[in-house]
Amino acid sequence: MVFRGKPSKACKRCRERRLRCDxxxxxxxxxxxxxxxxxxxxxxxxxxKDESDxxxxxxxxxxxxxxxxxxxxxxLSLDVQARQSFFAHFVLGNGLGxxxxxxxxxxxxxxxxxxxxxxxxxxxxxxxxxxHQSYSETALLxxxxxxxxxxxxxxxxxxxxxxxxxxxxxxxxxxxxxxEKFTNTERQELVWRSxxxxxxxxxxxxxxxxxxxxxxxxxLVRLNTNLIISYVSTDTAVPExxxxxxxxxxxxxxxxxxxxxxxxxMEPYANLRSDIHKGISPLECLFRAMRLDGEFQxxxxxxxxxxxxxxxxxxxxxxxxxxxxxxxxxxxxVTQTWNVLRLTRIMINEFIIDACPNTAAAHTxxxxxxxxxxxxxxxxxxxxxxxxxxxxxxxxxSPGLSRNFTCFGECVSHLPVQNLACYTLIFPMFVVGNxxxxxxxxxxxxxxxxxxxxxxxxxxxxxxxxxxxxxxxxVSPWTIYSLxxxxxxxx
Numbered sequence: 209m210v211f212r213g214k215p216s217k218a219c220k221r222c223r224e225r226r227l228r229c230d231x232x233x234x235x236x237x238x239x240x241x242x243x244x245x246x247x248x249x250x251x252x253x254x255x256x257k258d259e260s261d262x263x264x265x266x267x268x269x270x271x272x273x274x275x276x277x278x279x280x281x282x283x284l285s286l287d288v289q290a291r292q293s294f295f296a297h298f299v300l301g302n303g304l305g306x307x308x309x310x311x312x313x314x315x316x317x318x319x320x321x322x323x324x325x326x327x328x329x330x331x332x333x334x335x336x337x338x339x340h341q342s343y344s345e346t347a348l349l350x351x352x353x354x355x356x357x358x359x360x361x362x363x364x365x366x367x368x369x370x371x372x373x374x375x376x377x378x379x380x381x382x383x384x385x386x387x388e389k390f391t392n393t394e395r396q397e398l399v400w401r402s403x404x405x406x407x408x409x410x411x412x413x414x415x416x417x418x419x420x421x422x423x424x425x426x427x428l429v430r431l432n433t434n435l436i437i438s439y440v441s442t443d444t445a446v447p448e449x450x451x452x453x454x455x456x457x458x459x460x461x462x463x464x465x466x467x468x469x470x471x472x473x474m475e476p477y478a479n480l481r482s483d484i485h486k487g488i489s490p491l492e493c494l495f496r497a498m499r500l501d502g503e504f505q506x507x508x509x510x511x512x513x514x515x516x517x518x519x520x521x522x523x524x525x526x527x528x529x530x531x532x533x534x535x536x537x538x539x540x541x542v543t544q545t546w547n548v549l550r551l552t553r554i555m556i557n558e559f560i561i562d563a564c565p566n567t568a569a570a571h572t573x574x575x576x577x578x579x580x581x582x583x584x585x586x587x588x589x590x591x592x593x594x595x596x597x598x599x600x601x602x603x604x605x606s607p608g609l610s611r612n613f614t615c616f617g618e619c620v621s622h623l624p625v626q627n628l629a630c631y632t633l634i635f636p637m638f639v640v641g642n643x644x645x646x647x648x649x650x651x652x653x654x655x656x657x658x659x660x661x662x663x664x665x666x667x668x669x670x671x672x673x674x675x676x677x678x679x680x681x682x683v684s685p686w687t688i689y690s691l692x693x694x695x696x697x698x699x
Contacts, residue, residue, distance in 0.1 A: 219245050234662050234671050243343060247666070286350055287331055293341065294334035312426040313379065325365040326376045328358035329383040336390035340693050343668070348391070355387055373414040375424050381407035382430055389694035404438045407431050408449055416456045425460050428453060436471055437694065440478040441686040443485040450475065466511040467545050473507065476500055477552060490563040497559040498569065501576070504553050511549070515542045528593035530585040530653050540629035543587050547636040550580040554643055555685065561645060574645050581640040581650060588637070588657060591629040622665060630665050634658065634673055638688045641677045651677070
């Protein structure tokens, strides 16, 4: 047994830099540096340590070193780690709630199977994803270097008329767009739309008749989703070619599925935002917003049939339940679909109030916002309240968490799917906390939950968003959306 002295109570980053650590759940020095706080050690357990096993291992290592020159292990390079992480989340999926949104890249898991320019764009997007997950400045620097190489290689490849009409060219453009969404958090309009517009132009050059097999159709679906979000978030009208692509896709997919219909309604919503930004009359804004909200409301009734959720009462009081009940969904994808509809309706109803305040229409819009905001809040406990509703759902075999969420021991670790589900809640929670027409108690509750997500789950951006809300300054929701990584994190 060895006495190790009195160890520091500071977090790892402050210890390494010999900084004064304030010991808060997410320390102030880490927040100011935009770094992930590692949390704190149990100093009581660190004072005395049994070193017997350590001594025994050192002796064995010395003996093996004397008989072999082979290294005990080889660390994976940053590029390899990034690529493996990217494919695990975006391409291959693993049944634990990972995305799989870029599953059309599956055949290029082996880098030698992809054209060089496509492989380079995969590497650039992978490193950007690794940076977004780890906040490693080394990963970000490497990602930008790789992006520059990938951009030059792609531009050179597109000079060939034959290569420009290959599906790989569209894939490369989508990956370059994904890179920008991860790394360009300033929401610069031209940058945010340049690669997605390029992908749309390449589809047009190739011809939609070439997009009929499952892989190419999945590529088009991803283009459809990324394009509409890029235009909504930059207050820009959607190009006509978007409707042409959707009409083609509707021949091959379930065009009646609520998620597909929801993405279709985002087109008139994007055009309305664009026209408001340009300056339309309050009366035109009112009529268009009311008509569009009616269409979203009708879709929500259809969604109840296919994407149901259950409203439950917690078995014991919890600060993480706003009101007296919460909602349990099948999985985070269903939750996210519902919350996209709700947060969009909140913003549409705020258009109505701004266009025609102190009217019956404004009163109805105000009530709509309260109801929609409450339902967003009710979607939180299923993923965040580990000691309460999560445990309740696991015991009762209710939909959702009971199948794929586990908290280990005293809730010191969570599955990646739970962290991802929590992350996808940050934006709708911000919309609720930032809306001009939500109640003050609800705003304070949202801030408290975001602080908790930051400290308990180690989600740095939840803490940052909570602090933005606390400052009370007017911030565009789409500025926060870009801060969070746009559709890249929840794709």
